Amino acid sequence: MDAQTIIARRIAQEVRSGMLVNLGIGIPTLVANYVPRDVHVFFQSENGLIGTGPVPNPGMALEMLTDAGGKPVTALPGASAFDSAMSFGLIRGGHLDMAVLGGLQVDEHGLLANWMIPGKMVPGMGGAMDLVTGAKRVVIAMQHTAKGKAKIVRQCSLPLTSVRPVDLIVTELAVITFENGQATLLETAPGVSVNDVLAQTEANLHVTEFVPSMTFTS
């Protein structure tokens, strides 16, 4: 399995029936591909859709039915469409069960930076600040390091997305939780040791006596 597949498949296990879930652009989008068939979940696209379905068959794309990346999608039975005020009311108002986003850096207390690299990359925050501030649970899908540099750091050097800490990070090496306010290693990827994870993590990582390996059933 490549890194993206490990991350997407592991995060898919966090999804439960009946949840309203928002998937960001990139690796988070892949999560939808691995949600088991018997788990019925509503995906939200913040451009104004609940019930976002897979990419349409060739020739079946509708220009007014797109995801938050502007790409054509389908709408599943039970889908609803609404304006941007409703969409962000859902996000900020405590109606969104889970948001999955990409990350540039996360610090050891779960604070996330994911929207700009000053002087280099200024894409704008889009909906990220609202999602991290408002979702009931925030899950970060990202590679463990970038060009050999740790992304899970003691303190973010990049501008923060929110002062609300994230709940979970899933990388191709590990699952890390912030349940008690401190980065704690929950699982390692198959074939990855605790020491492998520690070597590629700058943050102080709490490690319990027994750290299980991620399991993939489907």
Next chain:
Amino acid sequence: MKTISIRDAVALIPEGATLMIGGFLDVGSPERVIDELVLQIKRNLTVIANDTAMPGVGIGKLVTAGLLRKAIVSHIGLNPETQQQMLAGKLEVELVPQGTLVERIRSCGFGLGGVLTQTGVGTVVEKDKRKMEINGKEYLVETALRADFALVHAFLADYTGNLTYALTARNFNPLMAMAADTVIVTADHIVPVGVIAPDHIATPAPVVDYIVACS
């Protein structure tokens, strides 16, 4: 409500005007109005919109033509030209969290001075903004945004100016239709009164000033 030709509609817009333009990465943007703004070379515009789309697409056409002085948007990541003009100091860009942007627009149209939101607290977004503590939580005071013109795209417009929108082409359009002095609308279809059921009208006719005639 009056019907108007595309040329006359854009001729109403002076250089230096503040425009709200509906759409999300060009989905639901008033494409014909944008093309005509480029044709009539309207300079020094301030645009309030979700994003600046892509180079040469939708609002991106205004960026490519160098017609913007300022953009108040949530996202410019898919338009490198916006980023280049911003870093070169040619275009002022105010980045606003998307949920805050839409509420600043909504609050203007709904007669409010602004909104309180937790989004942006403790980040660079809070710079120069007032903060308020309510029930033990900290909020930013985000003020209302108004425009001279709202350029709105609807799915259906009836002969009186009632509007309805389609799927993700709705986005900012109905909120912007409330927040500008003059509201100019293009629609995929212009239909007789009664085709849109009263319960399905998202923007009522009295807020619409002009429907652009089909070409």
